[in-house]
Amino acid sequence: MLLAHIRQNDFAEQSVQTHIEEVAFLARQYGEFTNLGAHSELAGFLHDMGKFTQHFTTYLKKAVIEKNVAKKKIDHSTAGAKYLYNNYYGKDNLQNYVVETIGMAILSHHSGLQNFLQLDLKPSDYLRRVTNEELPYYDEVVKNFESIEGNTEKVRHLIEEAINEFRGFMGKIQPLQKPNVYLNLMQKLVFSCLIDADRTNTRCFEENEEYPISDNESVFDKGYKHLMETVADWQQGDVTPINKLRNEMSEKCDQFASESSAIYTLTIPTGGGKTFASLRYALKHAQIHYKSRIIYVVPYTTILEQNADAVRDIIKQPDAVLEHHANVIDDDSLDEEADYYQIKHHKKLQLGRDNWDYPIVFTTMVQFLDAFYQKGTRKSRRLHNLTNAVIVFDEVQSVPFQHYPLFNTAVNFLNTVGNSSILLCTATQPAVDKMETSIMLKENAEMVPNLNKVVDAFKRVSIHNKVDPEGWGAETVAEFVEKIMQESNSVLIILNTKTAVRKLYELLAEQETAHVVHLSTSMCPAHRKEQLEEIKGKLGKEKVICISTQLIEAGVDISFESVVRSLAGLDSIAQAAGRCNRNGELETGDVYIVRAKDEHLSKLPEIRIGGEVTLNYILSDPQYADNLLSPEAIKMYFTHFQAQANREILKTPKGLDNELISLLDGSFASKKRPQTKSTGMFKTVERYFEAISSPTTAVLVPFREGKNIITSLNEDIQDYTLFNQLMKKAQQYSVNLYEYELQALDSENLIESLYNDSIYCLNDKAYNEQFGVTLEGQAELETYNF
Template sequence: MLHDLGKYSLEFRNYIIAAIENPDNPPKRGSVDHATAGGKLLYDFFHTTNITRNKGLLAEVVGNAIISHHSYLHDFIDPNLESKYLNRVRDKELPEFNNSVEYFFKNIMNEQKFHQYVENAAEELGNFLTKEPQENSEKVLMYLTKYIFSALIDADRTNTRQYEENQTEEIEIDSKKLFTEYNEKLTNKLNSFKMSENAKQPINILRSDMSDQCQDFASKPSGIYTLSIPTGGGKTLASLRYALNHSLLHDKKRIIYVVPFTTIIEQNAADVRGILADNERILEHHSNVIEDESDDDESQDGRINTQQKLKLAKDNWDVPIIFTTMVQFLNVFYAKGTRNIRRLHNLTESVIIFDEVQKVPTKCVSLFNEALNFLKLHGKSSMLLCTATQPTLNFVERKLEIDTDAEIIDNLDEVNDAFKRVEIIDEATDSTMNNDGLAEFIKEKSLESKSILVVLNTKTVVKRLYESLDQSLNDKTHIYHLSTSMCAAHRNNILKEIKYQLKEGESVICLSTQLIEAGVDISFDSVIRSMAGLDSIAQAAGRCNRHGEADLQHVYVIDHEEENLKHLKEISEGKKITRNILKDLRRQTDSHGGSILSHKAMERYFEEFYSTFEVDLDYFIPKLEQNMITLLTASKREYVYVEAYKQKYQGSLPLFLANSYRTAAENFQVIDNKTTSVIVPYQAGEDIIAELNGSIRIDDLNKLMRKAQHYTVNLYTHEIDALNRNNAIVSLFDDKILALNENAYNDEYGLDLEVESGGGFYHV
């Protein structure tokens, strides 16, 4: 009701008329501030007289969302000891403010009804806060503010898009009806497995039993649970079975899969699409092709220009089944940019499945745990942590509130023994290997194994090893290279080719970074893994003899001396802990449960790992000397900025909340080094680049953006700079979308930073 109160003025009326009369030269967008008035009204009514806590909090929570709906949430106090929130709602002069309020109460809602509305909302807020201890109120109010902000932005943009596209209403999806149809299709597929000739094999009986346990568990109340099915145990379909049944029993609106790498998205989404026979209502969201961190449309002109089209394109996760990445999930809660936070309200009333949850970045552990705890307690969502290598997220200080008796699968130790398909061979604790030594080791093992997967920790050594092996092995061996320098479609095509060669019994060697080891359904005769965290070794082992094609096969752990881990602290520290566990097992074979892959070994690994990174778990920001958690959730009485404000101004900050939402968002990025998504001219990527340079409707743009995700690579700033120096990047949509020219991408390695200057542009 209040977010556009400022439009109820003569000044804004004249602004609209000028825009209509001068379509080629409209007045500057934002020349009339319409967003402040609604927040100012709340401040004037509930912060200046008759102040009560719940109404004051209501004014701040809702008021901040209102004044920020064309940019991002404001700081109640920032590192410079200013309150950008107060600058807007208290200090800014709005010439026609009193008239706008008068018109509002006269024509929209009378003042008595408005105050009754506020009374009801304040009572609702009070009841909401009783669910949390007093010391948690700032934290839960931060998430509530972001939830309200998300709902407001999505509603506002949806309404504008409908107007621009001449639509009258959104077509709502009947989730219950759809999930019933999906569940029938999944049940039919699972029943077909039971009729196959292999159904009576012990391993398939066990898979079927674990799937049945997931269905039975779905009747439990919403909460945070674990699904620790071993690699190759049918985790994707078992978790889908839980999600569909739980959604039907507990009225969930959508199912969201969150995975660490885009490689898994394509595979899992394809599997689910194939079973559910639905291509339209299953969304893959890999990355933001559009950059909008500095998104503030109050500074744009009045036309629906390219940036406005990008803002309005439907990108709010309002579909029944979504596959996305951990980066995108965390961005929804914590990153700047309204495209991110617009999705937050659609994470509630959902089943969220975290595949390979051990890959949560260390610095984001506390933020991840707190987001899930909010969704559990206040968002009516159910979370499933899926992995064969469960991290101890309830071991850390800001622990994940995992439910009691959270594990779905009974007798896990027995299940793990039944699924044992590999033997870990320790080649690492005695000596190191360089690329030349590793190449010889691979050749030696290729005499014993027809297919070998080699997983190393850095792209550089993978590429060098590939170049070395490609020149020295016989023509009958197929050698493949995989890395994040390739777009998703490219990697997917290579994986399809590898799977075909493996099926045909050809000799195959695949050299890859860790992108292949988490959830990719592929099986090699043997695996060589460079020393890393124990979870990474266990996941790499899951690509060996995956379906029990043979008796125990070998996974070799080596210590690669050429890998530069200086800037890969998590891998480096994980490597040290793993080395110590390997040494313990060499000295005493029954230590840590007798195996590097045992539940005991994994628990020991994560507890030591999180203890090592204890000071980093709250996302420390060096330049501010503050943790992200503190910026977002600290109470007024313990927040250092509030005390400094008091000393500077000789008075208290006149607000109930004192958190720094925008400062936190400006300093948040899941990956340490900032990356930008760039569309590449690989196969259909060429056509996407050409289409984006033409005139395009908002709905068509939305479809194209989804398609483009398969044809992007994420580049660091120094990589973009290098490509710009060689004229190898073209800008589209007012520099909001970047694309490579044809010379900067090749079919062998993907991105080519050594592209020669000039030429090769697509004429778009």
């Protein structure tokens, strides 16, 4: 018997034929939702065809039983793609597309997607490999594969079915702008179905487990019933005017749930209850239209944490909700391994996690974009779980400007091809349907009618322009805050940089008339959550001053009497205003716009441009003086912002002369003479794509329970369940650091590696009780008993 795997703990064997059949079965299930079941099944059936050799079986036995892993990598990923190319390529155009799509998924399933077209026009990765006449053991592979009854017939049948699927796919994308982009994304979707099926089958065999079975329909049904019980309680209680308005918004979303899958907008003013209203739509819509999961995509981890907790409370099923912030473990090398038995144990544990197979998922915009455009296999694996879903983009205006073409294309793809229902949710809706690469909104896509009346009804603040062209230093801002505190019991100050926040905090912390708190992304999520809970407990009982970066603006349910906002985009000012007089405690709250001199925005062009547009076109226009947050003002803001950003924000990545979208939409290929029907440049796009311009690394910090997690990860963990539990907890005790911060900490011996050098952690001197991460190494943490 020729083998695909040998279980390491009891030496049980899995034959190649069993493995490819089981992977094909799973991949088919993943692909069915998008009418790509045959593509996915055939990719699964041929992906490990290269293991049909005695040589590979011998290699496995030596690796597992004798612990003698050969240093030379065995190419078992090319044979299946070459087999398709040799036997089915050149017949007709549709069949050629099918062969290329499935073949690319197969030959990429360990290394990540390759190119159909190279920048330098050299032979492509795909063609070079499928036309390789010297592929070792290929003749033996074909002989052994075809000797098994039914294999060749199955391939022929699936090719015919896949051609029909491809014909249907082409019909879907024909009306869209630049249909070639959607072909590329479809090919990546087939790849996602394959690698998740392969990783899941491998992990289940190794752990001797059955495939996980989801009962998401029951979760949605129970969750909606619990939600409606909350609505009933509200209606029977003492309903304030604000809560009445919030309930009306959620009722509109409930009514919208029966509408067909499309791309909708939900424009609710800050404090209008977007989370509750969107969840009401999502739970009901998922039941009516048999969606597989609900996914919330948010810009900041603070929103993710709070909203995930709120959803758990509403649906009363905490285990049904996954929070996925970032990857604490450094497992990029998993993508590069030739075979499972060359992977260290801690990386094998990664094979079963983070594929978003949960009923309700909260993740970030960075993780969403990475699933489509980031390199390797680990993140692409999640892509297929974004199909047949309800996807809520919270604060959609936070998409990095240079990535709007890629984001808008992904959203169109998920709706048109992926059968997902999309909700673009924000108080300040950008004109995504008017961009060069636009989102295809449904006619009458807005869920909230009479938007002007709704905005007026939610008006709870007065906005005061205090912008000094020269800017205020930290001392002047501190004096201004102290004056506000003479008339107010609480004030929130939001500045644009962590450095400016810390400097102002150090000035204000010296006064003794109020409780002063610092918030920034230098603090781990658990630390920020603790600080926010402390603030909420003191508001209304004693004087409170909070100095924060913009992390507090969106999604954080907290209310101050006054807010001071450093000049930024009108969308940010609207979000800041949402933290003032949030529940109508006062007749009117006060929001002051100032310009902080201590902020250096040269590396934050979107904040700089946003501030300039706000100052030049909104604050200076008398027609918006009394209603800065009106739909008309927001529309005018985004019109000018998009125009200026188009002129000033570089859309081509460093080191590349082309926009990334041009490598996918066929415009680059049209100038060349591609040798294949497909022209996708996946490897090149993934090489240059960065969801954020300055990538960060997640580092564990010794705050509270974080100390115990660090201690546990210093040990050799063999238990898969325990490891996953620790990784889930670790996200609450990690901070994302830039490269220069890592280098500074390393130079002071403040950072260490653990768990086979795959996870980084800070020592006690590098984490401060007030500020979080400190590069000076002079932190003092209080001692707690766990």
